[in-house]
Amino acid sequence: MARKPTAALRSTVKERKPIEKKPSNAERSALFARREAAKVLRSTLQGDARRRAVGSIKSLVYSPSVRNKKATFALVCQTLKHLSIIKDVLEEANVLSAKWKKHQELMYIIAYDLLFGQEVSLSGDAEKYLMLKKVALQSALSRILRRKGVKTVEDLLGLDKESEVRKPRYVRVNTLKIDTEFAKSELRQQYSVQEDDMVPDLLILPPGADLHNHPLVKNGSIFLQGRASSMAAVALGPKPGWKVIDACSAPGNKTVHLAALMKGEGKIIACELNKDRVKRLQDNVKLAGAINVKVKHGDFLNLDPKDPSYSKVRAILLDPSCSGSGTAFDRLDHLLPSHNAEGTSDHVDVKRLQKLAGFQKKALEHALSFPSVERIVYSTCSIHQTENEDVVNSVLQFASSLGFQLATAFPQWPRRGLPTFDGSEHLLRTDPTIDKEGFFISLFVREGLAQTEEHQIRRNSHSRTRKPLSVFVAKMLKVSRHHRFKPSRNKANAATRRGT
Numbered sequence: 128m129a130r131k132p133t134a135a136l137r138s139t140v141k142e143r144k145p146i147e148k149k150p151s152n153a154e155r156s157a158l159f160a161r162r163e164a165a166k167v168l169r170s171t172l173q174g175d176a177r178r179r180a181v182g183s184i185k186s187l188v189y190s191p192s193v194r195n196k197k198a199t200f201a202l203v204c205q206t207l208k209h210l211s212i213i214k215d216v217l218e219e220a221n222v223l224s225a226k227w228k229k230h231q232e233l234m235y236i237i238a239y240d241l242l243f244g245q246e247v248s249l250s251g252d253a254e255k256y257l258m259l260k261k262v263a264l265q266s267a268l269s270r271i272l273r274r275k276g277v278k279t280v281e282d283l284l285g286l287d288k289e290s291e292v293r294k295p296r297y298v299r300v301n302t303l304k305i306d307t308e309f310a311k312s313e314l315r316q317q318y319s320v321q322e323d324d325m326v327p328d329l330l331i332l333p334p335g336a337d338l339h340n341h342p343l344v345k346n347g348s349i350f351l352q353g354r355a356s357s358m359a360a361v362a363l364g365p366k367p368g369w370k371v372i373d374a375c376s377a378p379g380n381k382t383v384h385l386a387a388l389m390k391g392e393g394k395i396i397a398c399e400l401n402k403d404r405v406k407r408l409q410d411n412v413k414l415a416g417a418i419n420v421k422v423k424h425g426d427f428l429n430l431d432p433k434d435p436s437y438s439k440v441r442a443i444l445l446d447p448s449c450s451g452s453g454t455a456f457d458r459l460d461h462l463l464p465s466h467n468a469e470g471t472s473d474h475v476d477v478k479r480l481q482k483l484a485g486f487q488k489k490a491l492e493h494a495l496s497f498p499s500v501e502r503i504v505y506s507t508c509s510i511h512q513t514e515n516e517d518v519v520n521s522v523l524q525f526a527s528s529l530g531f532q533l534a535t536a537f538p539q540w541p542r543r544g545l546p547t548f549d550g551s552e553h554l555l556r557t558d559p560t561i562d563k564e565g566f567f568i569s570l571f572v573r574e575g576l577a578q579t580e581e582h583q584i585r586r587n588s589h590s591r592t593r594k595p596l597s598v599f600v601a602k603m604l605k606v607s608r609h610h611r612f613k614p615s616r617n618k619a620n621a622a623t624r625r626g627t
Contacts, residue, residue, distance in 0.1 A: 154250045160195040161240070161251075164202035165233040167193070170403075171203070172232065183454075186378055189339050189351075191410050196339050206239040212271070212283060213238045219267035222260040227253065242268060243280065294563035296332040297323070299352045299380075302387045303416045310349055314341075325537065326357045328387070347414035352380045353454075355557040355566030356508070360384040362536035362555075362568050363504040365442045367392040372437075374427040374445045374494060377404035379411035381446060386417035395420045396440075398427040428490060432497040442502040443494045447487050449507040449514050450480060453557070453565025480513045487518045495526050495571065503531070503571040510565035516547045516554065519569045523550070526571055534572040544569075 167187045184207075187193075188200045206213070213235050217223055227234055230253065237257050242264060257264070268280075277283050300310045307328050314320045318336050323329035330349075332338070343349045360381050365371045367390045373382045376397035385395055397412070397420050399405045405424045412420045427445075430437060487507070494503050507514050519533070526532070533553040542561075544554025559565040 156195060156198070158251045158254070160198035160202060161236050161254075162233065163193050163195060163199045164206070164236050165230070167199060167203050168206060168232040168235065171207070183451075186407075190407060191414070197337075202236055202239070202244075205244065206236050208284070209239055209243055209280070210235060212268070212280065213242070215271055216242065216264055216267045219271060220260065220263045222257075222263055227256060238264065293334040295334055296336040296338065297352060297354050297357070298330045298332060298338065299326075299350045299357050299384065300328040300330065301348055301350060301383065301415055302328055303383075303391055304346070304348045305343075310343065313343060314349075323354060325540070326354060326361055329354060329357050347416060350380055350383070350415070352384070353564055353566075355453075355562065355564050355568075356380060357384060358537060358555070358566070359444060359446060359504055359506040359568055360388055362506075362570050363442050363444050363502055365389050365393070365502075369393045369441045370439045371395045372427070372430070372440055372443045372494075372497075373397045374443060374490060375399070375447045376422070377401065377408040379408040379415075381444060382408065382420055383411060383415035383417045385444065386412075386415065386420055389419065391417065391419050393419055396423055396437075397421065398423045398425060398430070400424075400426045428493055430493075432493070437497060439499055440497050441499060443497065443500055444504050444506075445490055445494050446504075446506045447490050449483055449487070449509040450511060451508055453508045453510045453559055453567075480511055484513050484518055487514060488521050491518060491522050492525055495522065495529055495531060501573050504536070504568060505571070506566065506568045508564070508566055510559060510567075512545055512547065515556075515567040515569075516545050516551055519544075519554065520548045520551075523548075530573045530575050531571045532574070534570045536568050536570040 167184070170187055171184055184203060185200070188203060189196055193199055217234065217238060223231070223234060233253050234257065237254055241257055241261055272278065272280070272283060275283055298310070298314070300307045307322070307330070310330065311320050311322075314330065314332065318332045321331045323331055329352075338344050338349075338351060341349075344351065361384075363371075363385070365385055365388055369389060370393060371385060371389070373385060373395055376382045377399040379397070382395060382397045389395070395417070397408060399408050399422070402424065405422065409422050412422060487505075491503075491505050494500070494505075505519065509515060523533075533550050535553045536555050540555055542556045542558055544551035544556060544567075546552075553570070555566075555568040557564055557566040
């Protein structure tokens with residue numbers, strides 16, 4: 128007669144669970160990349176919905192906090208490209224519970240991998256959940272394709288109507304840390320490198336050169352910055368020792384460029400209103416070793432020009448929020464839902480442009496109001512006249528009343544402002560087709576104040592050098608400041624004889 132198992136044995140059998148296979152390094156890496164991609168996707172979609180992005184897709188992915196940059200970038204871009212289909216599939220299949228709807232960006236990422244990308248590993252609760260729904264998702268996709276009358280997903284997407292722009296990789300050397308020759312020698316170990324003939328310390332590498340994990344990028348010795356963007360700080364031309372305001376600083380590439388041009392001397396007040404962007408600005412300032420930068424979390428428009436703490440500000444860089452139309456493709460804006468909703472890349476939201484231009488004019492007039500400012504650069508990454516020539520033209524009379532006039536930034540540059548008013552030839556434009564990005568730069572200069580202050584500095588310097596000499600001579604002659612100097616008797620007699 129067989130013995131019945133004891134209660135203890137039955138309990139042991141009942142509690143025994145299958146041993147789960149430990150995820151491999153590749154699976155752990157993929158799991159982490161999907162979660163990093165979900166965070167970037169959330170920021171991107173929220174910013175796009177509000178029409179006020181924290182940063183471009185690239186800038187979000189390549190921030191210091193993202194570790195697996197290459198995998199994260201690919202996942203975000205591909206998920207955005209397929210996002211409308213993924214949303215339709217999830218809705219058609221009706222598989223998301225209330226719990227997982229709270230993590231919809233992660234669900235979008237995993238659904239992309241399940242339907243269009245690589246086979247998803249089972250590590251991760253979210254992955255396991257959607258893997259169980261894979262058949263339902265695939266059936267939903269098939270029904271959508273039939274309903275739309277197409278055979279493949281590519282047909283449904285009408286894929287990539289915008290041709291890829293092949294532009295050189297520009298790299299700005301951070302001269303606060305290394306010199307240009309050292310940077311060239313390091314980069315030439317992997318790439319062909321040329322120096323730009325317009326912007327000092329700017330290097331040109333072949334298109335597609337991926338430097339995001341390069342040691343010089345990671346330690347802040349070089350910055351991945353476009354040519355046009357690098358021209359703004361050079362046009363302002365701050366000198367070492369100056370006090371400067373960067374009015375709309377984040378993410379900070381132009382801020383730390385100003386610091387390098389000033390050789391780390393003087394002071395830069397870097398203003399940024401957005402809390403999330405302030406963190407990125409602080410990270411970039413620290414990475415660059417820009418010790419003369421003070422980050423100010425606040426609105427530039429709230430700075431009081433009459434405040435004594437701003438009485439010695441001599442230059443202001445104003446690169447305010449704009450439509451970003453000049454760098455839309457580089458920013459990957461064509462992947463965003465708002466771009467698809469607008470239908471074509473030529474669509475212009477006139478009301479939005481007018482609202483932006485109103486803010487830009489207000490900010491520029493505020494910059495012009497600082498009493499000791501000699502140089503102001505107003506720049507945008509927009510191609511629209513509304514944000515560029517029209518804004519400059521609208522403040523000319525006010526600027527003139529304060530002694531400012533337009534000056535020509537980079538006189539050798541061939542593409543100037545649109546001829547909408549007298550003096551527009553001083554303005555600078557880059558062309559999205561020729562230069563691979565659209566940018567605008569204007570330079571206001573108050574020459575009279577600059578000359579007066581330089582003259583006063585020379586006078587003060589001259590007086591400081593004369594005073595010690597007078598004391599020295601007085602001591603040598605042993606002349607007391609209480610007695611008049613009396614000529615010697617021989618000289619007095621000679622003078623008397625000459626007078627008779």
